[in-house]
Amino acid sequence: MVEPMSRRQILRAVAGSAAAVTVGTGAAAPAGATGSRVPRVVRELEEKIKAGMTAYGIPGVAYGLRYQGRDYVGGFGVTSVAEPAAVDGDTAFRVASTTKTFTGTAVMRLAERGRLDLDRTVRSYLPDFRTSDEAASRRVTLRQVVNHSAGWLGDVYTDTGSDDGALARYVEALATAPQLTPPGRVFAYNNAAIGVAGRLIEVASGKVYEQALRELILDPLRLRHSGFSLDELGGTPVAVPHGPDENGNQVAVPEALAIPRSFHSFGGLYSTARDQLRWARYHLGDGSPLLSRRALRAMRWRPGPGGTLLVDLDGMGVTWMLRPTAEGPRVVQHGGDLPGQHSGFMLVPERDFALTVLTNSEGGPSLLAELFADDWALRRFAGLHNVPAKPRALPPSELAGYEGRYVTEQIGYDGERVSSEVDMVGVDGRLSLRIGGVEGVALPFYRRDFVLVRSPDGSDTHFRADFIRDTDGSVGWFRFGGRLYRRNPSSSAALRATTTAPQLLPVTLPHPTRF
Template sequence: MSLDLPDLRTDLETLAEAHGITGAVVAFAAGDEVAEAATGVLNSRTGHPATTGSLFQIGSVAKAWTATLVMQLVDEGRLDLDQSAQSVLPGLALPDPVTIRQLLAHTGGFEGDVFVDTGRGDDAIEKLVALLGEVPRLSPPGAVWSYNNAGYVVLGRVVEVLRGVPYNQALRTHLIGPLGLTRTATSADEAILYSTAVGHAGGEPVPTWSLMRSNDPAGSSLAMTARDLLTFARAHLSDGAGVLPARLARMMREPQVTLPDLGRPSRWGLGWELQEWAGGTVVGHDGSTPGQAAVLKLVPEAGVAAVLLTNGGDPDPLVAELVAPVLSRIAGVVPPAPPTPPDPPLPFVVERYAGRYVSDVMAWEVAGDDEGRLWVTVTPLGAMAAHGGSQTFELVRLRQDTFVFAQARGGVHSAVAFLGEGERARYLHTGRLNVRRSL
């Protein structure tokens, strides 16, 4: 397969300028070939240009790295996917026993957004795990998929205990080193030694470069070049070459749970999201940290991978207008059409959906109006309260218990799903389970 993308840089520059992207790098791999391009700046204050050798944070894409570290322990016979995390961490006081498999697949059943700064020491992850006895139970383990950062912090602590070293050292010894990566940083202290992107919001640098160290296994600080991320992806495309046996690399891509209907068909494996595109399954993960975003997509059947790294602005249009079309051309896969509000609107019973749904970091107030429309007021709570105030949006029924936002953001109408039997929904699923607390 020939990876001939002569217009890649021009296309990236045009789209980044059109969509307010501060800096971006995009890269594609097909077989032994790599095509990459960069545009914009790493820091709007200094004007330092973004290059293909620049480091960007990968956010939650790091969860695929944590999952790979866990699967290495499975390969060594030191861990079983169906043993409880409590068997490795006897002091783990979660609401229920939860297995390693459930944590990898985001079906642990407990509140997953636990953002507590426990310091920068090697015991930061251990200290956060010790606080998890206070998290609410959302559902029985294994019952419902709900994106769970804290579950990956637990997995990172499992790695620390079984390896006997801090999580970031395990990353270096068991992934970064074996893959031969030379421009990958596990902390701000390492990243400052390179040409590294600064996150932006509204065109200005954000005040914090990374999230707290306690959440590193979920994606707080890991930064690298697009090519280093492609090297990790290509190891998985080669069925784990250099980091995992083929059977376990393939097992990571096996569906463990089907997601609720959030507007597009999707399942989750062991550390990977599995999206059904026309022409094949696209394996991958997205990530975000303050002012930065990352996208990693793999098409195993075609041996193709794509990376997009940005440090400001909305990356979704670049995925839709650049990454997806290139994958369609070189890998023969086409994404499903994004959901759009039906015209005319579908009817619904307001009483089933109206109510207050909450998690530790967000409240969703759902109410109808006199014209028969449904509205949601979103209010950040807890650790997220500093990131903005309440906003109100109209919801339009898409099908069954799935609704989309009437107003598109970045050209996309995001979807939410109400779950639960009976006359009233029990949950509002927004990618996370939010529990109904009042009618």
């Protein structure tokens, strides 16, 4: 048995690992090498990554950056604390939900060939498709599927086997998925919908999803270190997921790399920082032959309903998160989360800027929040800022309209439904979100129905969330991390009656962006 490394040993390994930086098309050079001509702001990014690794216990990080017409790729730390090997720009990580952007691009390739049409119904291609709502199943379009407004429960994680029929069976199993909102009406992050998109790729191409994606996307763009299995990676080193043990030490959990095949279209891709940067350059419009320029831009046109997905959201395009800035240029963003594998991905076409960061531990989301949800990277590399959000206090009479118990659910590997609930209580001009009576986060409002997500001590998490109103004007849903929590307003009086001073304990919501 290999004993887990202590936190101090992990950080020593991290601090001792040099970054390999590629500038333009030149050869790799160690960070700090004489003559490498790496801009100061790139060094700042590297230092921020290393500081985050120390602060959040992240054994390994790789990054890719497009800045002022040049490319930078680097890695820090180790692939595994159990069997340490250096991370670099050619180390593979699960990129989780960034896979959705590959699925969306494959849909657009098939649309350009006339095999799919974004504005036709799903049933045009899958006549037997249905969720629990027949009317919604009949009306929902492919565009609503890829812009996350299909309306059915999105967190459906049914394991339907590992053979070539896995995705078809996954989509058939959605027959029991509850329809939460009418198609096209509300943005709600939807893994299951992108599963449907993956199945439509199979139907339109006549090939299983993984083969279709390789032929439509991976091979034409020469993404040679990206794939859905370790066999496809051909010996590429792989970053192992990590999580804390009972003493807070990071331990390797290699079994967490395994996910059901039915998840591949919405979260199964392995890739490297170098390949992810190549992917970013393609979507910045580097001229590579794949989609026409018009189709490439169309992936960022006509966003669906807006709201929040950890930051303010104009809406989703064709699987791309379209994010506003104070200055006007739109950020095109994604990222992904699996246990022990967390990544961020953003680009700004108007600034020829892109950043991808891949991490291999449960500490990853904290670093990614600083880089991707906060202004840090946007401000330094693109001269852009988040839409301003100044918190303000609301009187108890206004807060009362948001109070109550909120419930969400998901469908697990075996098809079982699991629900969880949180309570909202008005305190000192803002909302207190509580789990089991303990304050998890504070929610001060910055505009009607939109809140900042703060730790109980008031520190900024860099996240935002919002509330959705029903047709009668009352608050019906809380949206956090793109997920919908249904409000039970009748519980408000009971919650207020039993609430005393908040307990400021380190309790938080489950991470909001699995996949």
